[in-house]
Each structure stands twice: as C-alpha cells, then as structure tokens.
Amino acid sequence: MVETHISPNRKQPRVAVVKFASCDGCQLSILNLEDDLLALGAAIDIAYFPEASSNMQEGPYDIAFVEGSITCPEDLPRILELRQQTTTLITIGACATSGGIQALRNWSDIAAFKQMVYPNPEYIQSLSTSTPISEHVTVNFELWGCPIDKQQLLRVITDLLQEVKPRIPIHSVCLDCKRQGHVCVLVAKGLPCLGPVTRTGCGAICPSMGRDCYGCFGPAEHDSVHPPGVPPNTTSLANQFHQHLQLIPVEMVRRFRGINGSVQSFSKESHAWEPKK
Amino acid sequence: MPGNPKNSRTIKIDMMARVEGEGALNVTVKDEQVQDVQLRIFEPPRFFEAFLQGRHVDEVPDIVARICGICPVAYQMSAVHALEPIFGVEIPPAIRDLRRLLYCGEWIESHVLHIYMLQAPDFLGFASGLDMARVHPDLVKQGLRLKKAGNHLITLLGGRSVHPVSVKIGGFSQVPTKDQLQGLKDQLLWARDAAVKTLQWVTGFAFEDPEQDYTFLSLRGPSEYPMNTGQLVTNEGHHLNVPEFEEHFHEEQVPYSTALHCTFQGKSYLTGPLARLALNHDQLSPFTKEIFAETGFSLPCTRASMGIVARSVEVLYAFDEALRIIKEYEPPPSPSVPVIIKAGTGFAATEAPRGVLYHRFHVNDDGTIHVAKIVPPTSQNQRRIEDDLRNMLPNFLHLNDTEAAAKCEQHIRSYDPCISCATHFLKFTREEVS
Numbered sequence: 227m228v229e230t231h232i233s234p235n236r237k238q239p240r241v242a243v244v245k246f247a248s249c250d251g252c253q254l255s256i257l258n259l260e261d262d263l264l265a266l267g268a269a270i271d272i273a274y275f276p277e278a279s280s281n282m283q284e285g286p287y288d289i290a291f292v293e294g295s296i297t298c299p300e301d302l303p304r305i306l307e308l309r310q311q312t313t314t315l316i317t318i319g320a321c322a323t324s325g326g327i328q329a330l331r332n333w334s335d336i337a338a339f340k341q342m343v344y345p346n347p348e349y350i351q352s353l354s355t356s357t358p359i360s361e362h363v364t365v366n367f368e369l370w371g372c373p374i375d376k377q378q379l380l381r382v383i384t385d386l387l388q389e390v391k392p393r394i395p396i397h398s399v400c401l402d403c404k405r406q407g408h409v410c411v412l413v414a415k416g417l418p419c420l421g422p423v424t425r426t427g428c429g430a431i432c433p434s435m436g437r438d439c440y441g442c443f444g445p446a447e448h449d450s451v452h453p454p455g456v457p458p459n460t461t462s463l464a465n466q467f468h469q470h471l472q473l474i475p476v477e478m479v480r481r482f483r484g485i486n487g488s489v490q491s492f493s494k495e496s497h498a499w500e501p502k503k
Numbered sequence: 504m505p506g507n508p509k510n511s512r513t514i515k516i517d518m519m520a521r522v523e524g525e526g527a528l529n530v531t532v533k534d535e536q537v538q539d540v541q542l543r544i545f546e547p548p549r550f551f552e553a554f555l556q557g558r559h560v561d562e563v564p565d566i567v568a569r570i571c572g573i574c575p576v577a578y579q580m581s582a583v584h585a586l587e588p589i590f591g592v593e594i595p596p597a598i599r600d601l602r603r604l605l606y607c608g609e610w611i612e613s614h615v616l617h618i619y620m621l622q623a624p625d626f627l628g629f630a631s632g633l634d635m636a637r638v639h640p641d642l643v644k645q646g647l648r649l650k651k652a653g654n655h656l657i658t659l660l661g662g663r664s665v666h667p668v669s670v671k672i673g674g675f676s677q678v679p680t681k682d683q684l685q686g687l688k689d690q691l692l693w694a695r696d697a698a699v700k701t702l703q704w705v706t707g708f709a710f711e712d713p714e715q716d717y718t719f720l721s722l723r724g725p726s727e728y729p730m731n732t733g734q735l736v737t738n739e740g741h742h743l744n745v746p747e748f749e750e751h752f753h754e755e756q757v758p759y760s761t762a763l764h765c766t767f768q769g770k771s772y773l774t775g776p777l778a779r780l781a782l783n784h785d786q787l788s789p790f791t792k793e794i795f796a797e798t799g800f801s802l803p804c805t806r807a808s809m810g811i812v813a814r815s816v817e818v819l820y821a822f823d824e825a826l827r828i829i830k831e832y833e834p835p836p837s838p839s840v841p842v843i844i845k846a847g848t849g850f851a852a853t854e855a856p857r858g859v860l861y862h863r864f865h866v867n868d869d870g871t872i873h874v875a876k877i878v879p880p881t882s883q884n885q886r887r888i889e890d891d892l893r894n895m896l897p898n899f900l901h902l903n904d905t906e907a908a909a910k911c912e913q914h915i916r917s918y919d920p921c922i923s924c925a926t927h928f929l930k931f932t933r934e935e936v937s
Contacts, residue, residue, distance in 0.1 A: 260651040261651070279633065327569045331550055331553075428663070435675075437668065440565055
C-alpha cells in the first residue's frame, strides 16, 4: 500500500466523492454524518460530490472517495482518469473494495442474467465481472463495510487532515463482540456466525440484535506489523459449521459467497465446498 | 457525435446533480416543436433478480436491502410481505406496528434528505445543502437534526440506519423494550415541532411549473395511511389486488435506458408522495391534517415541484405516527413467529419513500428462490417524467440551452428519482432542425 499524504500547501484539501456501480449507501453515510457534516464541510473543500452539490469542479483532487465496483466498459477509462487526477484514492464500502454483492455475477453466465432481466439484452453494456477498484488502479486506503461505518470514515478523514496515514483496526469483529459482552450466537443459538473471520468496524451489530454476522465488513486480518496481515482461518470456521451446525455444502457455499464473496479468503472457502464436477 | 445539421444545436450540460443515479436527457426540437424526449438512465445493471435465484429465502432481506442505500427498509418490507403468505405466517400486531415504525424512520430520513439537501437548494438558489448552510445555518441544522431523528428510529430497530440487520421473515431478530422506545420520545417531540416548521416553510415556496394531468397510483388500506399493506388504487377509480399488478402494469425496455419503463394500461402514471397524499389524505392523523389545513394549501397537488410539500406532510405524519406507536407499544411475546418453509408464490407491494415497490417470488420446496421479480418506483415514474417534460418544454424554448436544461434538471430532481447505480450524468441535447 502506498503512503497517503495531503499536499501540505493547501489548508483545505480538495475532495471528490465518485460513484461506480453501487447502491449509494456509502455516500449516504457521508450525508448521515449529521452533527459533523457542517464541520466537515468547513474543514475540506468538497470539489466534486454530485449527489450533494451541483457545483462540480474538475480535478486534480487531494482526496477521492470512491464508491462502487467496476461493472461496465465505460468504467475503465473513468477510474484511470480519476487515479491520474487524485493524490490519495480511498475506496469506501464493499463494492469498491471487494466487488460487492453484484460480484455474485462472477460465478454466473452474464448473458443468461441479461436475458432474465431485460427483454432486449443486446442494449445492455455490461462486463461479465464486478471487480474492486484495486484491480484496476493503485488504491491508497480501503475502507470496508456494507455500508461503511461513519465513525470509521470520520477517523480516516481526521487522520488525513492531520497528514498521517489512516489506521483502522483489522482484527475480527468476534473480539469486539466479546468485549461488548454479547451472548455468542454461534455457541448459544447454533447460528452460522461469520464474526470470527469478519473484520471489525460495524460495532458487532448483528449479534447485538440476536443474529449471526454475515460478513459485510469483509475478511479480518490477523495481527501483523505491516498489513496485509494473515488471512482469517475460514476453513476452521467452515468445518465447525459443517460438523457441529450440520450445514450442508450448498449452504456453506452460500454462507461465504455473500456481500464480500469475491474477496480471496471468502471465495477460496466457497469454492472448496462446491460440488465436485 | 455526428456534425449538427444547419440550424441545429447540440448542447451538453454538466452532470445531473442531487439525485441518486446517472441520467441524461435528450430533447429533439424541430420547427419549434418538441419532437422527442428521452430520459436516459445509464445505471449499470446489477442483476439482483438474477442472482437472487438459488439463494435461500432467509437471505433475501439482507440481499434486497443492497438494491438501495437510501431506502433499504422498503426492499426488506416488500420482500418479507411477499414471502410470508407463502409460508402461512400471521404477523402479530406488535410486530406489525414495529415494522410500521421502521418504515416511518425510513420515510423521514429519505424525505428529509431530499427536502433539505436536494430540492430546497433549487428554490433558494444554492448549489447544495452545504452551500445553503453558509447562509442559513440554523435551517440546515434543523434539517440534519430531523434526519438524525429518522436515522435513530431505524438504528434502534435495525442496528444501523443504512442496511439494517434485524428484519427477517416472521418478524425481527430482536425487538426493543418499552423503555428503549420511550427513550426516543423527547427527540421525536422536538422533531414533530420541527416538521411543522418545515411544512410551513416549504408551502411558502414559488411553484412555477405547469400543472399536469396525473394518473396517481398508490396503495390504500381500510384505516391507515398506506405503508406496508393495501390495495392498488388510482384517482381514476381502479381498485386492484397486489397479485394483479403484472396484469395491468407492463415493463418495457427502451434502447436508451437500463431502467425498464413501466406503464399502466399503456399509459404513464405517477407513484410516490404526491400520489399517496392525493389518494389518502383523509387517513392522515388529525394533527397532521390540522397543520396542513392551516397552510391553506389545496389538494390534489398536480405540479411535480410540489413533491417537496407532499414529502413534508409525510414527514410530519411519520413523526406523529411514530409517537403514537411508541405510546401504545407492548413488546410481542417473541421477536418473531415460527416459519415453516414450503414451495409457493408470493406477492407484495409496499410504499417506499418514492412510491409503490412491487415484489414477486416463486420459492422452491427447499426454501431457495426460483424466480424473483422486482418493480421499483423510479422505473414506474420514468415515463411520466418524460411526459411532464414534453408538456412543459414548449414554455422553455425561448430560453437559452443552459437555462432550459437547468429547468429540466430541476423538474427531474423534484421527482426524487432514485436511479442509484452509476455516476451522475445529465447530458442535455437539444437538436433543432428547420
């Protein structure tokens, strides 16, 4: 990962918020900053944020927050141009960081998908895959989550304003769930909770609401001085689901092939449970 | 782009701002007559209906939420209401009320965002809500605080405001205690007052777009302002049951858009706050009716720009309704009722912030989805937006292209279109051929 920095000559960094294929939820997290939104508006120069402002300025930008994944032929030149215009490029959310839920197409026949949804599929321009931004250009920092957590977003912005490299915890949400004192839904309720292999950041909301984590913050990494750290032990958790919760292979595939199903550690696990041809 | 013929012009303006999604508008003018209006949506297809196939019904609420970050609750509500009848699930009144409370939260956060951050800047002449805040800080702070109150409701019931996690077939994974809901009361009382001020504020705006001859479509139930249930009704006297939706409403594909166009018996129609208010104002709470009557505003509103008024009425109603639900709340004996999975077909329509959201599912006997069909509000309104523009463009032809484009863009924005899924592009192309 490249060191991030803000041009020291500028007091207010010029910021762009740019969208590819996504649901808008991560951009909305910026507008959901509520009490902090006006302070943020004073601390940075929002040069390009079409969802919020008709005043759209051209680059270059000090920081670009990128939402959404690459799914169309037209996306490719756009992301390359944005990269050239941007000092610090940060992905926000599962789509931009891992390909997102629309990456479920990566296991399917896209031509059949088009036919299923559109009477005239020939009008539709679409790539056969949904891929993360980092597959196309250098990304300086990745903020996970579907949606991102607004406190984590604020933390990243604050770090950048202080001209330090953003630091966000990468350990598993299971640890924070224990710290918060929730009853373990895997042990007590027998639910296939992905918390042990999922990155922290959401606040352990699923177990706090009495249900199993479904991995929307992507894979955790184990402690390591320099990220990327060691990937989580998905195999051990999968075996637990299979042996103790009696999940059958097709359920295991679905479990790991969800919102971040395309990210390597999760996709490796879902492939391992596919029926052998 | 081919060269323009003599006496024709092609004008491109900047991107469509303050909407969710990517749209372009192409207008063709010949001999001072509007020839063609095409609202083009470039939303990259995300194929939800396709990849829902083979997923288990229990996963559906988490997956469909991701269709829209602004209205995830609407997708979750239409999904569970479509699936539950297949399994013969009867939802107890307390869970029904909590779902209504959750929907109130979503109407509030979505509508307030549009009122304060997206549409009001047009009436007051600002590029954004943040710019507006430099001149009217207290006003924008009030809006943000109102939005926060809506987000709080969703967060308490669903764990977080975007893509909440607690909705499931049969109820919720967890329900709040009476005390937890009571804890919202002070915030909601403040918010209801602020919603009154919001309504009084927006009814004073200048609404200059022409009146339109709308066919309104909304749900309507026997006794309450529609959210999760009801029949499909129109101002032309139609009463349809939700399973009949696809017999009367047809989705067509046009070559210039990735969103399908939906028509009712071959014609365009309008769904959303203006339609709901026109068809259900008698079911607003007494307090909301009283405040609305004091503004002297008459119904039905037949100007698209008055969507901001309808949204403000619904925000006020949603706070009033939330206070009622909180007051009467007794927790259900269990957060959800048992569900026995079986094969079958289910239908539902609920009122998303932007209008009728229809779902149909065919479920296999192992609980996996065989077929999913989803018709969102914006694909229903798309044809109506084109018809509006066709009607009003003659009034704009004396303007220069930038001004005409700005008028069109404001008009499109007043619909609060949710064309999520792409960058925001409005290319206004006017070709004049003489």
